[in-house]
Amino acid sequence: MNAIPREPWREPPIGLLAELTHRCPLACPYCSNPLELTARERELSTEVWLRVLEEAAALGVLQLHLSGGEPTLRTDLEAIVARARALELYSNLITAGVGVSERRLEALAKAGLDHVQLSVQDVDPEGCDRIGGFKGSLARKVAFARAVRALGLPLTLNAVVHRHNLDRLERFVELALELEADRLEVAHVQYYGWALANRAALMPTRAQLDRSVEIVKAARERYGDRLLIDFVVPDYYATHPKPCASGWGRAVILVAPDGRVLPCHAAPTIPGLDFPSVKDRPLAWIWHESPAFQRFRGFEWMQEPCRSCPRREIDFGGCRCQAMQLLGDPEATDPACSLSPHHARIRALAEAEAASAPPPFRYRRLAEPAAAVPA
Numbered sequence: 001m002n003a004i005p006r007e008p009w010r011e012p013p014i015g016l017l018a019e020l021t022h023r024c025p026l027a028c029p030y031c032s033n034p035l036e037l038t039a040r041e042r043e044l045s046t047e048v049w050l051r052v053l054e055e056a057a058a059l060g061v062l063q064l065h066l067s068g069g070e071p072t073l074r075t076d077l078e079a080i081v082a083r084a085r086a087l088e089l090y091s092n093l094i095t096a097g098v099g100v101s102e103r104r105l106e107a108l109a110k111a112g113l114d115h116v117q118l119s120v121q122d123v124d125p126e127g128c129d130r131i132g133g134f135k136g137s138l139a140r141k142v143a144f145a146r147a148v149r150a151l152g153l154p155l156t157l158n159a160v161v162h163r164h165n166l167d168r169l170e171r172f173v174e175l176a177l178e179l180e181a182d183r184l185e186v187a188h189v190q191y192y193g194w195a196l197a198n199r200a201a202l203m204p205t206r207a208q209l210d211r212s213v214e215i216v217k218a219a220r221e222r223y224g225d226r227l228l229i230d231f232v233v234p235d236y237y238a239t240h241p242k243p244c245a246s247g248w249g250r251a252v253i254l255v256a257p258d259g260r261v262l263p264c265h266a267a268p269t270i271p272g273l274d275f276p277s278v279k280d281r282p283l284a285w286i287w288h289e290s291p292a293f294q295r296f297r298g299f300e301w302m303q304e305p306c307r308s309c310p311r312r313e314i315d316f317g318g319c320r321c322q323a324m325q326l327l328g329d330p331e332a333t334d335p336a337c338s339l340s341p342h343h344a345r346i347r348a349l350a351e352a353e354a355a356s357a358p359p360p361f362r363y364r365r366l367a368e369p370a371a372a373v374p375a
C-alpha cells in the first residue's frame, strides 16, 4: 500500500489516549486491546511517558485519557498525572476500579486528576463477575465510585452493553443516578480486538437494540437535568457509520504501551502501514507528517459511494479498520453504512449471530491461553 505524499497536516490533535499498560485484573471479552497484548517488560518507562506528555502539550493536545488495560497498575501514575497538571492537560482516568484503594485515589486527586471514567460490566453482581472474569467486582466498583464522588471528582459510568446485559439497561441508569455520576455512557460493543473474536457471543438482537434506544430516550427526558447520557449504537445495525476516532488522524492520537503511535486502537490490523514509536520519533513529526497518519486524511483515497457522498465530511467514510476486517479493503466504504453494497450481508450476519445460542466467551488474557467459559 503506497502512502499518498501530502503537505504536513496542520491541525493539532485534541486528545491523547495514553495506553499505559495492557495488564488488567479484568478479562472482558469485548476488550478493544489487540489479541497480542504487550507484556510488562516492553512497556514505556516513566521517563518516556513524561516526555510524551511534554511533546503532546507542545503539539496542542488539551485532554489526556489515561487508559490501558488498567492504568492504575502503573505505580508511576501519580507522577504522570502530576506532569499532566503542570502542563495544563485535562486528565481523565479510565479504570475498572476494582483494585484502587481510597488512599491511592486521594493521591491521584492530590496530583491533579480531573475526571474519572469507571467501567461497569453489569448491574447484576453475578453478571458483572462473569463478564469481567473477576469475583466481587460490582461491590468494589460501587465503593470506588462513592470514593470518587466523596473527593469531589466528576464521574462518568461507562456501560458497555451487549446481549447478556442489555435487558438490565434501566438499572444501569438507576445505578448512575444513585452514584451521582455526571455522565453515563451507554456504548454498544464495537467489534474490534477481543470483541471481534467474541462477536457471536455478544451480538444483541435488533429487538434488544430498539428497546435500548427507547430506554435511553425516556431516561434523557426524565433525568436530563441530572445526568448526561451518551449512546453509541452497534455498527452492524447502523444506517450510517460512526466517524471513527473522529476521522483518521484528525482529533485523536493514541500511544500504545510499547510506544507505537496509532490513529486508533485497531490500526495495526491494516497491512502495509508502519506506525512509528515515540522512542524513535518526535510526536509532532508522527502526527503531522508520518505516512501512516497521512494515509486516510482528506478525501482522495475514498472510493464510491463515499467519494461523492455529502456525508463524507461528517463520518469520513466510517471506520478504516472495519472495512479492512470485514471486506479486506481499508479504502472501502465501511459496511456499517447502508449505502455500502455489502451492508445487507453484514446486517444479516449480525441477525444470524444474535438469533443463535451464544458460544462461550473467549476471555482476554495477557500471555495466557484464552480460556473458554460458558457465556
Ligand code: SF4
Pocket: 240, 241, 305, 306, 307, 309, 310, 311, 312, 313, 315, 316, 317, 318, 333, 334, 337, 338, 339, 340
Ligand atoms: Fe458516510 Fe461513505 Fe456512507 Fe456517505 S457513503 S454515509 S460518506 S460511509
Ligand code: FES
Pocket: 192, 244, 245, 248, 263, 264, 265, 266, 267, 318, 319, 320, 321, 322
Ligand atoms: Fe481504526 Fe476505526 S478503529 S479507523
